[in-house]
Amino acid sequence: MMSSLTRAVCVVSLLINLCFFNFIFIRRQGALTWTRKSAEEAEEVASIDCSGHGTAFLDGALSNGGKPVCECSLCYGGPYCSEILPDCPANADGGDPLFLQPYWIQNAATSAVTVSGWHRMSYSFVKSSMLSDELVRQIQKLHETVGNAVTDGKFIVFGVGSTQLLHAALYALSDDDRLSKPVNVVALAPYYSMYQEHGTMFNTRNFEWQGDVSLWKNISNNSTSKSFIEIVTSPNNPDSKLRQPILEGPFARIMYDHAYYWPHYSAIPAPANGDLMIFTLSKITGHAGSRFGWAIIKDADVFQRMVTYLQYNTLGLSHETQVRALELLKVVLEDEGKTLFEFGYKTIANRWEKLNKIVSASKYFSLQKLSPQYCNYFQDIHHPSPGYAWLKCEMEENKECHKVLEAAGISGRQGSSFGVEDRYVRLTLLRSDDDFNLLLQRLVSLVSKELVDTN
């Protein structure tokens, strides 16, 4: 009896050994060698618990124990971001697209990238190009899938964010013998605040910032002595409206900033087909810190001048960024963008609805009016989901709306940055849940106070 039990144990034990052996020596053929350390480091950092109100990063400041510390949301503090900071202003300024961070945490396994120490050390890729051909192909596929831009027969160039591309495009378009210098750079107000800084900063003889296009419309169409570059932002930043150019004729060049022309923020009624269109990774995947943008260009000469500008300005752009952008876009395209765009759209539409509900209870404030529109990408009605709320102070005396908000603990960007009155303020809907929830909370207090005051 004893012996047969021993025998049975022995057989089971041998079988278990066989399983373990198989597991360790056969299945472990794919075991990691030189990547293990970096993978372990990444997982260790990711496992640091920041209470859902912060993140630890590989290159963060180190604690005394030598581990990266939690970097907290703006209004949270303490070593694990568990403490709410009192009287902390709700940040609704800037365009940091942090609302997409949860999407990438959900897709951790597919979106990680391991870069070897010898990855693409050269200045160039194959054929002396500064661009990853695979990334160009992925971007073409992305636009085809989303249906938001025509890339067929056009050139693609990359830049250090759309910021650099805007600048490169101003040079490329203005450096044209048919245009008198300096070329006037204009945009319809309210316009993105950076254009003015771009237009004036570098003190070039080629072009000059002239502000609101409305002031120039009649002159430009009848004049041969003045030439123009009109920047058309569609959807517009700050008010999210889809836009068309105002200027036309042989001395007007149009540059389209399509940063927000993605299903997160806008219905996609048709593919954009401008001669020079600029997009940025920042607003599709949320990776603002990667500094990656691309331009789609019809004219070969303009393309060549942009390439030359980018070559002299920065000699191409980060190869680390290019390989990561490729991996991120692969994740997006795995299901034709479905999960990313649905996540983004639902998040922003939901935020907009909440904000609207609060503001509509007020007589002191109003928001831009946006209508539902059919979206070719979702093949459905797209409810408004703007990247920014364009808030107006309705009361005659509130000429400086940002000050009214500041007093209520909300920091936004004032209207004059966008070429209009300070009666307007831009509030972002793109930041983290922490920041947005605080904004809602502060707005509720502000509007409640108004209701109490008026009763």
Place this chain on the structure above:
Amino acid sequence: MMSSLTRAVCVVSLLINLCFFNFIFIRRQGALTWTRKSAEEAEEVASIDCSGHGTAFLDGALSNGGKPVCECSLCYGGPYCSEILPDCPANADGGDPLFLQPYWIQNAATSAVTVSGWHRMSYSFVKSSMLSDELVRQIQKLHETVGNAVTDGKFIVFGVGSTQLLHAALYALSDDDRLSKPVNVVALAPYYSMYQEHGTMFNTRNFEWQGDVSLWKNISNNSTSKSFIEIVTSPNNPDSKLRQPILEGPFARIMYDHAYYWPHYSAIPAPANGDLMIFTLSKITGHAGSRFGWAIIKDADVFQRMVTYLQYNTLGLSHETQVRALELLKVVLEDEGKTLFEFGYKTIANRWEKLNKIVSASKYFSLQKLSPQYCNYFQDIHHPSPGYAWLKCEMEENKECHKVLEAAGISGRQGSSFGVEDRYVRLTLLRSDDDFNLLLQRLVSLVSKELVDTN
């Protein structure tokens, strides 16, 4: 007997069970989860055999089997880079620092970086800075360790390669009310070919490229109506000489390009202590494709103007690049730079010796003269190890030296790019072994032909 054998087997098997159990469940607590896929992908790509004459990259073009293909050294071809391409010119142009790739392959485990999908998506790091504080600290430590630059009490700013920083520095220095505009940008010939392109490309009212400083020396010292920025490249590109400024006085600003002031290329006699000094990752670790440089600046106003320039030009720089640069510099500093600088120095000094031996057999050609010098970093005599050979065609009739080389299957960069006669050609010593060995081979043929001709 049978039973005791069974029992023994059983005990041994159970003990082995215990070991396996321990190995799999106890030691595997550190098992990888979300990083595993990216680590496996990286290792798979690295395992692609390119015959020692090429590399496969994560973002390379894909074969029919869906794996990245080998990207071959310039004069190798075939699917595994095993075929020598006939009549392929030896590339000795450009400054691609591929000679350092083997160092990073040797240090694969410590230099890999795994980047999560949600790594630093924001525009900024903590405190709204565009720079990684940890990377700033690492750079300060690096300069202190090598003894090649004083960083105490100075500001540090990052750029998209030293290329962007050169440009940012021209703006920051010229945007000074005490200087008359346009400020004249000058450098001592032979000077780095890009300065001219930087100085003229952007057509700014702030500064103007004026070429060789020698032409201006007397004027500048006596003149109050003209102001200058002198770019001092030390060690100089192309001839690797250590340099001092030519200009002085209240209307001269000096910008130091110290790209090559590392023990690979030069003795380090003393720490550099200029008011504005520019360095680049490209020439210390060999990661040209990362586009990462830094400037060390004494004056707070100049620093602030550079920050503003960089903000408007590209809104900071890639966070992927910053985390990788940090990891790479950590590897370098693990042994205080010893293995990297010895590898780099030995490689280049050895190349220089071989090249010198070949050229010294010729009456038609000569190289720049360089002397051994005491190096504070190595605490030893540093034999010449210049990044570039500055070749001269000695024969009266060979006024276009690059054409003589081209005819012999060697492509270099002609003297006129550096502001001097085309009797000079710059040949790089920085490329891969494949490229350098081919250059030697072609030079041997060229010089042998001369010896046959003259006998």
